[in-house]
Structures are given as structure tokens and as C-alpha cells.
């Protein structure tokens with residue numbers, strides 16, 4: 469099957485998932501983001517690369533970081549940005565996702581940034597666009613269900629490269645609710661593509677994902693063993709709605725076994741970095757002393773997210 473993200477010339481048409489995204493495209497996005505990071509030091513942060521283009525933010529699920537940084541990124545590229553208020557839109561009257569997209573296309577949309585609780589929703593839109601040969605339109609997946617969060621994966625790769633320089637000598641641990649995590653999946657695919665030799669997932673057996681061992685991922689149910697000598701720790705949000713279900717004990721029990729404390733962080737390499745896609749749950753998956761400590765790069769991830777999203781949108785628009 470053709471890769472629906474690429475056009476017939478092998479160029480990026482949509483950004484839907486990091487699985488099957490060629491390494492040269494990932495590196496091109498990271499390199500382009502580097503040039504945009506330097507913009508943030510300038511008094512005038514805008515460039516005209518998307519002047520005259522309309523970017524529609526379609527967030528069918530809540531977001532703080534992704535929605536806001538996409539908006540900032542599009543504005544810094546001089547695009548017109550429209551944030552559709554889903555709750556007040558005709559979706560609530562039963563309009564289908566594709567009918568909404570067709571109507572917005574008729575308003576001369578150029579790009580859709582889509583977050584949806586249903587895995588596959590951005591793929592559905594991209595397929596609809598491809599089937600109708602609307603090659604000027606682009607879809608960016610801003611997180612779909614438990615499937616993929618490609619721009620989070622890319623900003624995580626940017627952050628790792630910024631602090632660690634080389635992917636090919638790293639041990640990376642991903643900790644917590646792996647099975648429900650679109651971030652974990654996107655990170656694992658990108659880490660594999662970029663040549664990280666050791667990827668570990670750590671969590672209770674009920675929250676580890678099957679099928680990852682085929683990708684060479686090592687699974688640990690013991691936090692202390694899993695953290696030993698790692699260079700990068702990616703903590704995942706424990707979804708509170710799952711606490712006290714059959715999958716998870718109480719918040720306190722989870723923290724006791726899998727919370728990242730200063731004592732546990734000391735088991736990793738001394739220069740290990742601590743990442744988290746946010747929102748963080750202090751005292752559930754991460755202790756405040758670690759979240760606010762010198763090894764945490766969580767807020768840098770957010771800042772890099774603007775440049776990475778600028779890179780994605782400018783490459784999609786053909787710049």
C-alpha cells in the first residue's frame with residue numbers, strides 16, 4: 469500500500485504518524501526546526517512562509533500545549549489561523565467529520581490540524597482529500613486516540629538530539645501507561661528510525677503494550693531495573709480515569725512502584741534527562757522535586773514544540 473503521508477514524488481503531503489516515515493524526512497524536519505529555534509531570539513519572530521494560507525485547528529479533544537503551539541507556529545509563519553470551536557460547531561448537530569472538512573475546504577482551507585479521540589480520524593480526512601485529488605490540502609495529526617502523536621514524537625526527538633547530540637549510543641526508557649499512549653508509540657517508531665540501540669518500556673504488566681518486543685523494545689515491570697544506566701527517561705501521564713480500575717491500583721500504590729523520585733532518578737546515568745509530554749500529574753507519575761529539578765527538560769520540550777511545528781507546516785506547504 470502507498471504511504472498516504474507522501475505524494476507521488478515521495479514528499480510529505482500529510483503528517484499522520486511516525487511509523488513508516490523515512491529517516492531523511494524526520495531529519496529534514498529536525499534540521500528545519502533548528503533554523504526556527506534561532507528565530508525565537510529575534511525581536512521580530514515572524515517569517516512569511518505561509519502568508520496567504522489558512523490553517524484550521526480542529527481539536528475534538530482537549531489540549532493546552534499542542535493547540536496553542538500550533539497556533540503560535542502558524543502565526544509565526546504568517547498564516548491565517550482559525551480555531552474551530554468544536555463545542556459550538558455543527559458537529560453538535562450531527563454533521564459528519566468529512567462534511568465539516570468539505571465545508572471548511574470550501575472556505576479555502578490549506579491545512580487542517582486535527583486532534584480526535586478516535587484513532588484514525590486524521591487518516592480518514594487525509595484519505596478523503598487524496599481520493600478527491602485535493603493535492604493543495606494538508607492534514608497534520610495532532611493526536612488521535614491511542615494511535616499516534618507525531619509532532620509530539622518529533623519534538624521529543626528534537627529535545628533528545630539537542631541534549632544528547634547522537635541517537636546511536638543511547639538507552640531510552642519510557643515509563644508508565646504505555647498501552648494507552650499515542651506519545652509512546654510515536655516516540656518508539658522515531659527512536660527506532662533514528663537508530664537508538666536500546667529502548668525500554670517500564671510499567672505494571674497491565675499497562676505495558678504487546679507487540680513492542682517485535683520492534684526490539686525491552687519491557688520491565690520493575691522500575692529500578694528498567695531505569696538502570698539510561699540516558700533519557702520519558703515519563704507518561706497516568707490517565708487518572710484509569711486509576712482504581714482493574715488496570716491500576718490507587719494513585720499512591722502507583723507512585724510507590726513507578727513514580728519518578730530523586731532516588732530512582734539516581735539509578736540512571738548522572739547526566740540523564742527527564743522528559744514528559746504533559747500534562748504532568750505531580751505525585752502520581754513524577755515527584756515535584758524531579759519535575760522541577762535540574763535534569764528535567766519538560767518545559768524545553770514545549771518551547772521546541774513551536775519550532776518543530778513551524779518546520780512541519782512549512783515543509784508541508786512546500787517551503
Ligand code: CP
Nearest residue numbers: 531532533534745746
Ligand atoms: N503533550 C500534549 O499533547 O499536551 P496537550 O494535550 O496539552 O496538547
